[in-house]
Amino acid sequence: MLSAVIAADGRLVSRDYSVTPAASGPDAVVAALIQSSRSTLDAAGVTAGELRAIGIGAAGLVNDTLGLVHTSPNLPGWRDYPLKQAVESALGKPVFLINDAHAAAVGELHFGAGKGCRHFVYVTVSTGIGGGLVLNGRIYEGCGGLAGELGHMVIDDQGPMCKCGNRGCWEMLASGKALAVEARRLIQEGEPTSILHYAVDAESVDARAVEQAAAAGDALALSLISRAAYYLGVGLGNIINVFNPERIVIGGGLSNIGDRLLLPAYAEAGRRAFKQPFDTVKFARAALGRDSGVIGAAVFAHQKTEQINNNGQVK
Amino acid sequence: MLSAVIAADGRLVSRDYSVTPAASGPDAVVAALIQSSRSTLDAAGVTAGELRAIGIGAAGLVNDTLGLVHTSPNLPGWRDYPLKQAVESALGKPVFLINDAHAAAVGELHFGAGKGCRHFVYVTVSTGIGGGLVLNGRIYEGCGGLAGELGHMVIDDQGPMCKCGNRGCWEMLASGKALAVEARRLIQEGEPTSILHYAVDAESVDARAVEQAAAAGDALALSLISRAAYYLGVGLGNIINVFNPERIVIGGGLSNIGDRLLLPAYAEAGRRAFKQPFDTVKFARAALGRDSGVIGAAVFAHQKTEQINNNGQVK
Numbered sequence: 001m002l003s004a005v006i007a008a009d010g011r012l013v014s015r016d017y018s019v020t021p022a023a024s025g026p027d028a029v030v031a032a033l034i035q036s037s038r039s040t041l042d043a044a045g046v047t048a049g050e051l052r053a054i055g056i057g058a059a060g061l062v063n064d065t066l067g068l069v070h071t072s073p074n075l076p077g078w079r080d081y082p083l084k085q086a087v088e089s090a091l092g093k094p095v096f097l098i099n100d101a102h103a104a105a106v107g108e109l110h111f112g113a114g115k116g117c118r119h120f121v122y123v124t125v126s127t128g129i130g131g132g133l134v135l136n137g138r139i140y141e142g143c144g145g146l147a148g149e150l151g152h153m154v155i156d157d158q159g160p161m162c163k164c165g166n167r168g169c170w171e172m173l174a175s176g177k178a179l180a181v182e183a184r185r186l187i188q189e190g191e192p193t194s195i196l197h198y199a200v201d202a203e204s205v206d207a208r209a210v211e212q213a214a215a216a217g218d219a220l221a222l223s224l225i226s227r228a229a230y231y232l233g234v235g236l237g238n239i240i241n242v243f244n245p246e247r248i249v250i251g252g253g254l255s256n257i258g259d260r261l262l263l264p265a266y267a268e269a270g271r272r273a274f275k276q277p278f279d280t281v282k283f284a285r286a287a288l289g290r291d292s293g294v295i296g297a298a299v300f301a302h303q304k305t306e307q308i309n310n311n312g313q314v315k
Numbered sequence: 316m317l318s319a320v321i322a323a324d325g326r327l328v329s330r331d332y333s334v335t336p337a338a339s340g341p342d343a344v345v346a347a348l349i350q351s352s353r354s355t356l357d358a359a360g361v362t363a364g365e366l367r368a369i370g371i372g373a374a375g376l377v378n379d380t381l382g383l384v385h386t387s388p389n390l391p392g393w394r395d396y397p398l399k400q401a402v403e404s405a406l407g408k409p410v411f412l413i414n415d416a417h418a419a420a421v422g423e424l425h426f427g428a429g430k431g432c433r434h435f436v437y438v439t440v441s442t443g444i445g446g447g448l449v450l451n452g453r454i455y456e457g458c459g460g461l462a463g464e465l466g467h468m469v470i471d472d473q474g475p476m477c478k479c480g481n482r483g484c485w486e487m488l489a490s491g492k493a494l495a496v497e498a499r500r501l502i503q504e505g506e507p508t509s510i511l512h513y514a515v516d517a518e519s520v521d522a523r524a525v526e527q528a529a530a531a532g533d534a535l536a537l538s539l540i541s542r543a544a545y546y547l548g549v550g551l552g553n554i555i556n557v558f559n560p561e562r563i564v565i566g567g568g569l570s571n572i573g574d575r576l577l578l579p580a581y582a583e584a585g586r587r588a589f590k591q592p593f594d595t596v597k598f599a600r601a602a603l604g605r606d607s608g609v610i611g612a613a614v615f616a617h618q619k620t621e622q623i624n625n626n627g628q629v630k
Contacts (some may be wrong), residue, residue: 045475061591070591102338119458131557135455142559149556154587157471157549166552166587233474237481242446242557243462244457272469272481275375276385277461
């Protein structure tokens with residue numbers, strides 16, 4: 001987990017990286033989160049009392065109104081966990097919950113590659129695929145904070161099963177996980193490749209190993225990246241047809257492969273989407289890297305606090 | 316084409332149905348549209364001068380800011396046609412253009428099945444599939460008025476070619492057109508069925524013939540409707556995961572098949588979408604029938620006029 005103290009101008013004053021004890025269950029994770037928050041507060045020389053608000057970006061289905069994390073792909077055993085209340089009672093400040101990809105989109109909107117945009121879709125391509133919809137200048141959350149699950153948009157109805165229960169989800173075909181699974185399958189089938197030079201063994205081949213082998217010219221690795229790019233492009237085409245966005249901002253670890261992955265993906269999107277919205281959309285790489293989420297969660301908490309204060313004054 | 320005079324309370328004062336001379340090109344269509352407008356004005360006993368504004372809902376890619384119909388699936392030869400200007404100069408009143416499915420969504424929002432909703436997705440399932448996104452209580456148009464092309468969201472990346480240039484589009488699998496194409500294919504392959512009793516010949520089998528045969532218990536027709544329902548459900552699942560809407564409003568001719576099509580589609584969406592947003596979404600049938608588009612186009616034109624007037628006062 002990453003905790004940070006953020007100034008009003010978006011400047012990151014201090015940060016703390018800590019291990020998330022996911023396997024130990026919610027209480028242990030919350031204890032670690034409080035500990036990490038105190039560390040970054042200490043580093044910044046601020047007390048919790050001096051904070052305006054606390055924003056938490058969490059992977060998975062998160063509902064700020066109810067203060068719950070419904071489920072989280074990386075936090076086994078979490079089900080409708082009252083994270084908001086748990087952290088509020090420990091730190092004594094209002095806490096606001098936001099999906100991590102939404103948080104990253106808000107960060108990019110205010111201080112990154114989405115600055116000045118009224119309509120952009122943020123796509124994070126890493127182990128899975130997450131999304132954040134910035135529509136009319138604001139993060140769009142749907143009726144329960146759960147909008148933007150772009151990684152679970154089906155692009156091949158008979159495709160591979162996803163652990164969400166669906167099949168053929170975008171993230172099962174175009175993410176780092178998809179790349180690794182397909183690489184392992186082909187290696188097991190005996191395809192000649194140098195990918196194994198970049199991993200301990202066949203079982204531990206990950207997207208990074210494929211990327212390194214591709215950079216060294218390995219044919220299988222290159223074809224695997226082409227395949228991921230194709231599927232990435234199919235989903236981007238859907239986003240263009242559904243949202244007619246000004247911009248699509250792409251972040252996440254897998255996007256660091258860069259042009260080798262992204263250019264053919266944009267080309268596939270161009271073959272798929274209507275000409276007019278494709279001609280006007282711009283593709284941009286996320287600008288804030290790993291900090292987009294903490295910065296966005298802070299902006300989100302700040303805005304929610306303002307809203308509450310304004311409503312209080314009006315009434 | 317359907318022209319109507321709409322009162323401020325959404326009441327339809329008069330309507331005129333006329334044939335659209337699509338094959339004769341844009342000028343003939345505009346002439347017919349002016350003629351039809353004059354007929355409905357006469358029937359209502361109003362002059363064009365007494366109108367507040369004119370809204371036109373048109374199928375296809377429509378940009379109100381530019382005043383253009385980029386392309387329209389049912390209007391061959393239309394390319395970036397300046398429809399706004401053409402009708403304004405003929406009728407002497409401000410004209411506003413909106414995609415027909417967006418117009419229907421606006422109609423349902425104000426006077427139909429979307430009343431009182433902040434977040435709903437309108438899906439029209441007829442020959443093709445169109446969509447209208449009502450987000451935060453307003454139609455969402457994207458940066459160029461082209462958002463909501465849900466029928467051209469890919470749900471099977473290797474699926475059938477669509478005339479939009481894409482393949483595996485939702486409307487190639489779940490629309491009336493898809494139903495008819497698949498029926499004709501199976502009949503040609505010699506599948507036993509009574510569908511032909513409801514059509515002149517195999518070539519003219521349409522969704523209506525399949526629907527009638529299904530109502531009479533024909534096994535092939537029933538399986539064709541199950542297939543369309545399955546694909547309809549896949550797309551609805553995507554909509555739930557991407558938008559987390561309060562409601563999905565379904566209109567269009569094919570939806571008149573009713574429960575036989577819709578209930579299995581909703582069930583498939585439930586197998587596909589995340590549990591939380593599926594549990595909170597409500598499915599509703601469109602309430603305004605064929606009038607949703609004209610009513611919505613009128614509301615849209617009214618709102619645009621108000622916006623322009625308000626901006627005028629503020630400045």
